[in-house]
Structures are given as structure tokens and as C-alpha cells.
Amino acid sequence: MKIKLALFTLLLASGTSQPLAAQSFEGPYVGAQAGWTQNKLGRVETDLGTARVNSSKDAVAAGIFAGYNIRPADRIVLSGEAGVLFGFDDRLTRSYKDAVATINPEYSFDLGVRAGYLVTDRTLVYVRGGYENVRASVRLLDLEGPRRGKDNLDGWTVGGGVERLLTQRLSARLEYRYSDLGGSGSKFERHQALAGLAWHF
Template identity: 25%
Template sequence: MNRIPLILAATALSAAPALAADVIYDEPPAPMAVVAPAAGWTGVYIGIQGGGAFNPESPDDLGLRTNGFAGPIIGGGVDAFGNNFDSSFDSSFIGGAHIGYDYQMGSVVLGAILDINALDVTQTASAFSNTPAFYTAERGLDYLATARLRAGYLVTPSALAYVTGGVAYGEVDYGFSTDSPAVTGVNPAAIVNQDEDDFGYTVGAGMEVLVTDNISFGAEYLYTNLGGGDSFTRLSGGPFDGSGTAVIAGNSTDFTSGGDFDFHTVTAKLSYRFN
């Protein structure tokens, strides 16, 4: 009988390792990857831009307007010029600086921007008479400032597509030249409103991408229209007052360059963001 407890004890000891081997331990969970949050768009930014200013359409032709008479101009009225009119738009580089502020609301970004640019675009309109002689009016712009709002949508957390629009301002310089022998020191070309402060509008769209938390790069298209302006040239004496020979006081002919001063710009933009 004394052997029975010994047999039971030996059986228990031999079974213990097997039971221990059947115990299952859970593996510790793998560490989760920590994703850095995307940089936000809210904040002030400053930057530079550069590109081109152009207009594929020719400006309106030089216009003629008689004052005080309806008679001939240079021997044949307006017909003295026939269809001898020409106009062109000279493109240029545009470049400058900007400052703005954006506010992000989920995937929507609203903001405002001010910029100023240097450029050298010119509208030229010429008429050629049967005399023969040329009459050329030029309207040029050497700087442009805009104040705009913009509204955008985040295509991705770091890529913003937007539309923009606002007010545009520039000083348009006006000039006139002719080789007509009828324009003399006694009867010179009188330029009215040689330089103009012109206000207009600008609208466009763009895309901007955050390349780092503080640096963004983008491309922008704008259409700018500064209006028709009030500059023109008044000629009197000789044929320009309808007399052909003598001077008739109060009679004159105006050479006008009608049509809006408008153009397109495409620029690349680099900004630093204080977010």
C-alpha cells in the first residue's frame, strides 16, 4: 500500500512539463507607426513670383474723331487713311513679390493676397495716311499691383487648387508720334491725359503645393483688365481743322486709341509660410 502514493507523485511530476508546454502566451502587439500630421495652411506668407505677360489678340485700331467740322482730313476725310491701320501688343517678363494670409477650414482654404509686379507691356496703334505720313499712339505699363481674395480646395493635404479675383492698379503711360508735315511747332500735337492712374479687375486660378512645412511652390494664371483709359491726341491747323490751308479756331481732329488695356499673365510662385 505504501507504493501507491509514490506512484501518484511520480506520475504528477512527469505530467507537469507537458502541462506547462500547453500554456499559450499572447505575443505583445507590434508598435503602431506614428504618422506626422500634415502641415496646415493657416497663417501669413510672403514670397516672390515671375513669368510672362502677353495678349494674343491685337488691340483696337487708332480712331479718328473730328471736332467742329465734318469735312476732309488730309484731303479726303477719314477715307484718306483707307484701311491703313495697324495695332500690336508687345509681351514682356513680369516679376515681383507678394504677401498673403490663408485660413484653413477642413479641406477648404480661404485667403487674401497683395502683390506688386514690374513688367513692360505696350499697346501700339498706328494709322497711315495718303500724304504719306504715320500717326502712332502707344500705351505702356511698367508696374502692376493687385489686391485679391482667393478660395481653394485641398486636392490632397499638401496640394491646393484655387480661384482668385480682385482689384488691379497700374499707371498707364501714353505717347504719340507722327512724321506729318502738318504737325508743326505752331500747330503741335496736344496730348490729353499723358499718364493715367487706371484701376481695373483681375481674375484667375492656380495650384499651390507644400513642399515642406514652411515652403510652398505654385503656378498661377491671371487675366487683367485696366479699362479703356482717357488718353488721346488732338491735332489742329492745316487739314486737321477742316480748312486744308488756313487755321479755323475751335476745329480739330482727335486720334484715339480705344479699347481696353488688357492682358494675360502666367507666373511661378515661391512662398515662405509662417505657420
């Protein structure tokens, strides 16, 4: 009798856990993330003029994100995701000849897609790509006099990571991103390593 009861309990557990596993990484989610950012700037064309920074700086970034997962196939996950990241102590300043240039990437918006594969029912490995826009404060001091203002620097971003379900609703992720926010003779590259937690609805 005890053996039959144990077998019945095992079958019942496996039967109820399978639908939950099938529903993992489906639907909307929101989350928070933080990590390391390295901004590498060269000659940057801004609305105020040319800023010759030619420097890089490591900093901390933190923000929030939201997205939606779909499962077009058994182990394939596709996602649309948007997020905002705030930079801390990432101001870059460079003095050269008779000029001083300062650029402070205050925060950024990103909009992209993810394509992933479930190596287990709870572990997703993915790549991502999309658009990123950085809102920066700019200060220039040269022969034309002092100038200060805001500018939008945008470009593309690619990356990848791994996400693991901790519970049926909560997941943790580790992710790397590379962004190119230059163009038209500008150089603004960004490397990021981010850790995040997401809540799935």
C-alpha cells in the same frame, strides 16, 4: 523588442505629423513670382487723349506678393492677397495716319481673394479674383503736338492655380490670370501665366 520599437516610432511619427498637416496653409505668407504676360490693347482712353494701339505683345513680368490664409473648414482655404508686378520690354507702339501712340505698362498692383480646396494635405487648388491697377507711361504725337505723361488704368482680374507645399514653410505655385483693364470704350486685356515661391510664417 525591435518590432515594438518600430511600431512605437511609426505611431510617434504619425502623431507628430498630423498637427503639422493640419496647420498647412494657415497664417501669413510672402513670396516672389515671375512669368509670361500678354497685353492686348485696342483703343485706350488716357489722360492725354485717345491712343489707338490695336496691337498685342508678349513680355516677361516679375514681382512680389503677400497674403494671409485661413482654414474655415477642414480642406477649405480662403486668402486675402496683395502684389506688385513689374513688366519688362512690354512697350506697345502704333503709327496711324498722322499720329503715333505708345503705351508702356511699367508695373501693376493687385488686391484680391483666393478660395481653394486641399486635394491633399500639401496641394491646394484655387480660384482667385480681385482688383488690378496698371501704372503706364503714355506718349502721343498727333495734330495737337507731342504729349507724354503717366496714367492709371484699372479693372478686374480673375484666375486660378495650384499651390504645393515643398516643406512646412515653403510652397510653389503655378497660376493663370486674366485681367480686363478697359472700360468707357477702351480695350486693355491682359493674360498672365506666373510661377511663384512663397514663405509661410
